[in-house]
Amino acid sequence: MKISTKVLMGLFVICSQFIAAQVTQDKVNIEKKDTTEVENMSRYNYFPNLQAYYDNKTNLYIFKVNGIWVHNSLIPPNYKGYGLRNGFHVVIDNYSGDEPYSLLSIHKLKYPANYSTKRKRKVVVATE
Structure with a gap:
């Protein structure tokens, strides 16, 4: 493989890891917000x-x-x-x-x- 192809593949892997981490963080924040709203709401x-x-x-x-x-x-x-x-x-x-x-x-x-x-x-x- 050429060096430029290896560099592009490496960048792709790194970017996908950042995106996966952000999606996980967003999911945690949404779940935390939903739980808080239910706890604060009158039953x-x-x-x-x-x-x-x-x-x-x-x-x-x-x-x-x-x-x-x-x-x-x-x-x-x-x-x-x-x-x-x-x-x-x-x-x-x-x-x-x-x-x-x-x-x-x-x-x-x-x-x-x-x-x-x-x-x-x-x-x-x-x-x-």
């Missing part, structure tokens, strides 16, 4: 009119069916029209356990349901 949203919750960590709704708390990605048809983007909900930022419904009696007192026919998108941040 639960409470829907007073439904007496139900939404878990931001698992992306599941938590509601009662026949007296049993159920975790599901969809809310039942009788809850039609409710969701994080189009219903009144309270951001519960002071609880990160796995059973927010254990505080339901407190949440019902602090954030009573409003069964008005006019739906307003309103978000309240819970502080205790």
Whole structure:
């Protein structure tokens, strides 16, 4: 091989190593940012009119069916029209356990349901 071909091959190998290292660094930074955002975000949203919750960590709704708390990605048809983007909900930022419904009696007192026919998108941040 000519010397110029060897030099070009060497440069190619060196450049590819730098690119691989940068891709790895970017991946680490993205993963770190995603984890931080999840940790800083409130885990639960409470829907007073439904007496139900939404878990931001698992992306599941938590509601009662026949007296049993159920975790599901969809809310039942009788809850039609409710969701994080189009219903009144309270951001519960002071609880990160796995059973927010254990505080339901407190949440019902602090954030009573409003069964008005006019739906307003309103978000309240819970502080205790």
